[in-house]
Every structure is written in structure tokens, then in C-alpha cells.
Amino acid sequence: MSEELEKLKSLGAQKIYEDTHIPVLHVQAILYSSFDSLQRVQFLGFISILEREYHVDLSSLKASGTAYFDDLDAQNLDESLVVIPNKKKQKSNIYLVIFIFLFGILIVYNLDYSSKEELIGATSR
Secondary structure (H helix, E strand, O other): OHHHHHHHHHHOHHHHHHHHOOOHHHHHHHHOOOHHHOOHHHHHHHHHHHHHHHOOOOHHHHHHHHHHHHHHHHHHHHHOOOOOOOHHHHHHHHHHHHHHHHHHHHHHHHHHHHHHHHHHHHHHO
16 A cells, blocks of 8 residues: 555645546545545545556555444444434324314314204294
8 A cells, every 4th residue: 555655645646636537635635645624425536546547555554444433333323322202103103093082073164054943943843
């Protein structure tokens, strides 16, 4: 890795940018193993471009970057372990309450309507 990485360093970030259109800041981050400004997909894509463009083997750099991102993912996973309540059950309870409310209104309306019919029927006799 050292020889191939040194070859890329000797070319310089600006020349690599001109050849590959990888932003200079990202090229520098890769050349000096400072992966914190990159995301995993960007890093792997840029490594592939550099390997293809300059016919170098950067597998050890890729391995160290992948290990960095694996550790970062593990840290983020540990920090983000939170219990999230099941909102599906709450929604079904809301629908049940709405259904009972509408059913109650329907019953009251039918009772009121049938009592009016009885009054109309009793007065017409």
C-alpha cells in the first residue's frame, strides 16, 4: 500500500482532481487516511475510481477505511438504541373510539327519528 499511496501523494491532490473529478478535499482525506469527512459509500467509490484510473491496488487502504466506518457504525448503533413505542396500537385505539362515537350518534339519531314517526303516526289517527 505504501508505494502506491506514495505514488498518488506524489501526483498531488490537484492533479488527481483534474484526472478524476474527485473533490480536492476528499482526495486529501483519502491520501492522509482522514476518513471523518467522508461517508462509507463515497470512500469506497473514490477508492474504486483511484484504483481504476491509476492502476494501483489500494486494498489495504480500503480495509483500513472500512474498519474505520465499521467502528463508527458500531458507536452510532450503541448511541441510538432507544425503545420506540408501538404507535400502530395507538392508532387502532383512535379508530375504535371514532367508530364508537359515530355509532353512538347513529343510534341517537335513529331513536330520535323513530320517536318522531310515532308522534306523527299517533296524531294522524
